[in-house]
Structure formats: C-alpha cells, structure tokens
Amino acid sequence: MEVKSMLTYTYVSEGTFALMEKPKPVLQHERDAIVKVTLASICSSDLHIKHGSVPRAVPGITVGHEMVGIVEEVGSAVTNVKPGDRVTVNVETFCGECFFCKKGFVNNCTDQNGGWALGCRIDGGQAEYVRVPFADQGLNKIPDGVTDRQALLVGDVLATGFWAARISEITPEDTVLILGAGPTGICTLLCVMLHSPKRIIVCEKDASRLQFIRRHYPQVLTVQPEDCAAFVRAHSDHGGADVVLEVAGADSTFRLAWECARPNAIVTVVALYDKAQTLPLPEMYGKNLTFKTGGVDGCDCEETLRLIAEGKIDTEPLITHTYPLRRIAEGYELFEKKRDGVIKVAVEC
Incomplete structure (x- = not known):
C-alpha cells in the first residue's frame, strides 16, 4: 500500500x-x-x-x-x-x-x-x-x-569537525587547543587526532563531558575554562597553543581562544554565536594571529x-x-x- x-x-x-x-x-x-x-x-x-x-x-x-x-x-x-x-x-x-x-x-x-x-x-x-x-x-x-x-x-557534526581540522593546518609539532566538548567539539577532537599533533588540550566547563573525554580519550589533556590560559601556557612550547579551535560559542570563549593562542597561531572559529563578538585589535596587536571562520x-x-x-x-x-x-x-x-x-x-x- x-x-x-x-x-x-x-x-x-x-x-x-x-x-x-x-x-x-x-x-x-x-x-x-x-x-x-x-x-x-x-x-x-x-x-x-x-x-x-x-x-x-x-x-x-x-x-x-x-x-x-x-x-x-x-x-x-x-x-x-x-x-x-x-x-x-x-x-x-x-x-x-x-x-x-x-x-x-x-x-x-x-x-x-x-x-x-x-x-x-x-x-x-x-x-x-x-x-x-x-x-x-x-x-x-x-x-x-x-x-x-x-x-x-x-x-x-562530523563533517564540521573534519572541515575544521582540515583548514587548521595542524602539524605533528603542534599543541592544539579545542574549546568545547559538546558533540561538534568531540567530533573535532576525533578529526584533530587524525593529524597526530604533539599535544591536544580540551577545555570544557561541564563535568560530565570532561569525564566523557577522560574515559574515551585518556591521552587528551583536559581543563576547565577558568584555568585554561595558565594550563595552556604550562603545557605548550611557545607560550600558547599553536592551533586553537573554538567550538563552544559561549559568551567568553571567543576571547579565550585568541588569548590562549601563541603569536602567529591559527584560530579556527567553528562555533555559531547567538550575538556579535568583539575583535579587540589593540589588545591583539603584535600577536599576528590568523583567524579562520565560517560554516562547514x-x-x-x-x-x-x-x-x-x-x-x-x-x-x-x-x-x-x-x-x-x-x-x-x-x-x-x-x-x-x-x-x-x-x-x-x-x-x-
């Protein structure tokens, strides 16, 4: 019928x-x-x-x-x-x-x-x-x-993670910071892992999601947002992450992304924001960051x-x-x- x-x-x-x-x-x-x-x-x-x-x-x-x-x-x-x-x-x-x-x-x-x-x-x-x-x-x-x-x-979400990792120019020497461990953040993590960087750090505020990362991907370092900047400096070779992927889209995470990046790093903005973000160029001056943004x-x-x-x-x-x-x-x-x-x-x- x-x-x-x-x-x-x-x-x-x-x-x-x-x-x-x-x-x-x-x-x-x-x-x-x-x-x-x-x-x-x-x-x-x-x-x-x-x-x-x-x-x-x-x-x-x-x-x-x-x-x-x-x-x-x-x-x-x-x-x-x-x-x-x-x-x-x-x-x-x-x-x-x-x-x-x-x-x-x-x-x-x-x-x-x-x-x-x-x-x-x-x-x-x-x-x-x-x-x-x-x-x-x-x-x-x-x-x-x-x-x-x-x-x-x-x-x-996997297409998004694959695209984000592909455009981020990740090398085996890099420390990569991923902000956000929701579904897209975890898919981004899986695709970053394909590039075998030296070190991966995931920043997430939700305790259950951090537990998920630790259980399934024990080789990945984890941190909460309030400790992120200091943690990244302590676990990177050049004063910040070589690549940052911003997947969280929270009120503070765009700023956190560029603050945690080393000079001349790549910051890939994957997140979809509910409101406009501020690009404080005077504070960024001299970091010479490359921003990559947009839809998958x-x-x-x-x-x-x-x-x-x-x-x-x-x-x-x-x-x-x-x-x-x-x-x-x-x-x-x-x-x-x-x-x-x-x-x-x-x-x-």
Whole structure:
C-alpha cells in the first residue's frame, strides 16, 4: 500500500516545534531523491531555530538536517545513488557546478537551495521521509559493514569537525587547543587526532563531558575554562597553543581562544554565536594571529565514511540516548537541558 502521509517534527513558530502529519514528499526536480529516513539526530542548530536565532528558518518546515536512510526514489538525472542504497544525508545542499562548489566551498553554493537548506529553508529529516535536492552531491553511500548509528553524524557534526581540522593546518609539532566538548567539539577532537599533533588540550566547563573525554580519550589533556590560559601556557612550547579551535560559542570563549593562542597561531572559529563578538585589535596587536571562520564545507563525507569503515573514526559513543520519532519531544527536552550526561540524541524514524 502506497504511503501518502508521514509523521514529521515541524517548526511551528518561535519557541514551538510540534509533531504533525504531512504529505509524503515527491520528486520536484530531476536531480532530487526521496530517502526513507531510518535514523535522525537532534542538533544544537535545531535549538537555535526553535529559539528564533536563525532568521532564515521558515516556519512550517520540518526540522532536522543530520540523518541516514534508504534511497526510495531518484530523479532521472541522478547517477551516484539508486533505490535501495543506504546513504548519509549532507547538511548542505550544493549544486556542484557553481564557482564556489568547484572550489570546494560548498557552504556558499549560489543555487537558491544552496547552503543549509534541509531543516531550515526546506523540509528536513526529523520525519519518515525527506526530499534531498542535488542528490548526487548530498547523498553518500554507506559502506557495507558500517551501521546506521556509526554513520549518523557524518553529514553534519562530523563533517564540521573534519572541515575544521582540515583548514587548521595542524602539524605533528603542534599543541592544539579545542574549546568545547559538546558533540561538534568531540567530533573535532576525533578529526584533530587524525593529524597526530604533539599535544591536544580540551577545555570544557561541564563535568560530565570532561569525564566523557577522560574515559574515551585518556591521552587528551583536559581543563576547565577558568584555568585554561595558565594550563595552556604550562603545557605548550611557545607560550600558547599553536592551533586553537573554538567550538563552544559561549559568551567568553571567543576571547579565550585568541588569548590562549601563541603569536602567529591559527584560530579556527567553528562555533555559531547567538550575538556579535568583539575583535579587540589593540589588545591583539603584535600577536599576528590568523583567524579562520565560517560554516562547514561538507564535501568530505565519502572520506569520513571510509575512515569509519577502516576503524579510524568512531562517533558511535557520542550517541548516548535514542528515542522513537513519536517521542522526539522528550529527546529535545533532555538534549536542551543537558540531562543524564547526554551528548547526542538519535531518533528512530
């Protein structure tokens, strides 16, 4: 029997998400695919939408931009995936043909659906089905032997961590400081570890997250924010970190990032802030810092899936809680209030 409608979690208005039935999506373009969502996740960006800090988010859209599933139908121009394929879904929609896509800057795709569209400007994947534009770019086949849970974070937070580590120019001699040990911070840590720097320090204020880091990655040094600057100076070779990745996005962490950097260091700002940050150039004068900022360019998903298949990246421990779609509101409440040691919530669709 053909499915006509589906359950979705939808952005109703500022402060309100709700479970509701919607028509099952259909192909709208020859480059589209329809994916049966098997597993989705809840992301901090979803909370930003809920609280009105993503102005481009459209009321009425189904939220969710991190998911895996099975391809059900493809448009006539789709060649990289076929019905029946298990796939990850990229957080970004990109055409693959414009100036920015060809440069690998897919976050800046100039198509009208380019950039973060799913779960923000068009219906996303906290639902039973999702329509994915530019399916050849936005879907990646999951290797045999890699489970849905192992692949779930590939399209968003792992893509962000991989991008952040890649642009940070990490060398084996470096001391790397990561500010924030939430889901994106831990994914960033996993990708920094691929570069084998001399020393990694993670700064986090939440005791349960620090415990998570110590339990799973005992080789990594940990510190709380109030002790961070002194700790980094004591555990680096040149008076500060060679590379700082700011993944926390708290009121004080942008300042902490550049204060903990040595002169001529790279500071990569991964975090999404709720308000403007101050760049106090007179205080920075002479540090000659290089800042790298912006949204993830999620074009390395095939490589991260290969690394997962090879056992070099394991994000499954980050999935601490799982809920069925009908109970997704409980998952949101747990995630937003950071209860019960939550890192990442999976949603069975």
